[in-house]
Amino acid sequence: WSPMLTCFRFPRHLLASALRRFQGRLSAGAAIVLALALFGAHPTTPLRAEDPPRPSQVVIQPGDTLSDIAVRFYGSPAAVERILSANRLSDANVIVTGTRLVLPAGTPPAASTSTRQVVVLPDDTLSGIAERALGSAAYAPTIAALNGITDENRIVAGMKLALPAAAGARSSPPPAPASPGRSLAGQRICLDPGHGGKSEPGAAYTFPSREVLREADVTLDIATTLRAWLQADGAVVTMTRTTDTFVPLIDRAAICNMAGAAIMVSVHLNADKSTAWDGAMALFGKVVDRRLAETLNAALQLGLGRNAPSAPFTAFGAQQFDGAVLLNTLMPAVIVEPVFITNPGEAQALIAPTAQATSRRNQIVLETYRGIRMYFAGS
Ligand SMILES: [Zn+2]
Structure with a gap:
């Protein structure tokens, strides 16, 4: 964390979409600076429960899917249904670049089971995120399932992932038992x-x-x-x-x-x-x-x-x-x-x-x- 970065005061959701849109063109260093500005802390710190305010509308960008948008603004692909009905759309696979979508207020039902979120950083892997946020890479398949990710290699910097609520927050490993005399000294x-x-x-x-x-x-x-x-x-x-x-x-x-x-x-x-x-x-x-x-x-x-x-x-x-x-x-x-x-x-x-x-x-x-x-x- 560097105090220099506190000068950034942009609305977080705008930076998030900028980061997402330009992630292919940014150098890794610039992307990390953006990520730091976004989340105002060490890049491994998971996003807190207080999310950036959600805009009431969003314009569909090239390459966007409804599932992306649902994850980005609601933290879960489960919100696709709500976005579809709010916009009187019937097919999640047919959306047009440049179209303005209404983002309904409220939280989708899925969010009640997953209150924690994490933002994907440049060069992140699902295993790395699982290790960092939940203490073990073994949670990677759980995170993939929760977020509707079928290919673990296809996660994008700036994307928000819901974390399973049941898993405990990362804590340091339990301390080693008392070892008088450090019996393995030098071994x-x-x-x-x-x-x-x-x-x-x-x-x-x-x-x-x-x-x-x-x-x-x-x-x-x-x-x-x-x-x-x-x-x-x-x-x-x-x-x-x-x-x-x-x-x-x-x-x-x-x-x-x-x-x-x-x-x-x-x-x-x-x-x-x-x-x-x-x-x-x-x-x-x-x-x-x-x-x-x-x-x-x-x-x-x-x-x-x-x-x-x-x-x-x-x-x-x-x-x-x-x-x-x-x-x-x-x-x-x-x-x-x-x-x-x-x-x-x-x-x-x-x-x-x-x-x-x-x-x-x-x-x-x-x-x-x-x-x-x-x-x-x-x-
Ligand atoms: Zn073996």
């Missing part, structure tokens, strides 16, 4: 959030609503919070990825080798065609991996079995697996599969981000953290 730990990127989502669970929970998003959230806990305990942590990107397995091993890590923990979620399965498993490849896998598996099985959303929570134990990240690392390495994302109860429990202290993801962080502490305590 180099490499964390590998499994999968990543559009081409490699890992396993996934599709809810009846068609929303999809991707393993790659959940593992990134878990590993990121686990990193904070380990750092609070004095560890020096390297991550093989910190965003939703594809990283080849051999590169993941190389990143951990280059970091001189004492251990590598690769975080995954298990999956099976049979949705009844649940339980913890840890995989080792090299001889030196075995004690790490057995220690982490013991912590995960005991801690997560206690709070499992559905029984039974099967003990799959520590198993040998010739995984590339295991065989190409120079240090003890383990792939943890704490729970099954394909189990409906687990999938439901896995939606809540680690920012929620009682979430299933946070239980996984806690038990993995405990396992790592136990491993170093015993070596």
Whole structure:
């Protein structure tokens, strides 16, 4: 935030439409300055409930759709019906550039379930918005569904998106537990959030609503919070990825080798065609991996079995697996599969981000953290 920008006093809705119309021609820097002027704060701050006053009319611009206009002025495509009837139009697909549309007063019914909104910034992605506003990229499909977005790549800077009311506002991850003596002081730990990127989502669970929970998003959230806990305990942590990107397995091993890590923990979620399965498993490849896998598996099985959303929570134990990240690392390495994302109860429990202290993801962080502490305590 810069006080220089408080000199902007243009009506916000005019700037919003200007930003939208010229977003293709503005440089990224200019667009950000405009966005800052619009929202008067750091660009990641979501718009507050008090929206700019809505004009009573709007002129349809080239490329506009009624759905765009509904989202822009009412925060939801659900307002299309109201705009249609206020203008005595029958077909939302037949609108003419230059036509003046009446914007009916009041709020569409959909707005009562989604009071928060966020404005799309230049180069935003739905995952990035979900992460920023709701604490986890896993909410991206929910935001897409709520706003009638069918192609997640087609979001435009300046567009307003409604956020699900049920999801909590972003809060910082819960503080790490008290750690007298910082028992991991100086330990180099490499964390590998499994999968990543559009081409490699890992396993996934599709809810009846068609929303999809991707393993790659959940593992990134878990590993990121686990990193904070380990750092609070004095560890020096390297991550093989910190965003939703594809990283080849051999590169993941190389990143951990280059970091001189004492251990590598690769975080995954298990999956099976049979949705009844649940339980913890840890995989080792090299001889030196075995004690790490057995220690982490013991912590995960005991801690997560206690709070499992559905029984039974099967003990799959520590198993040998010739995984590339295991065989190409120079240090003890383990792939943890704490729970099954394909189990409906687990999938439901896995939606809540680690920012929620009682979430299933946070239980996984806690038990993995405990396992790592136990491993170093015993070596
Ligand atoms: Zn996996």
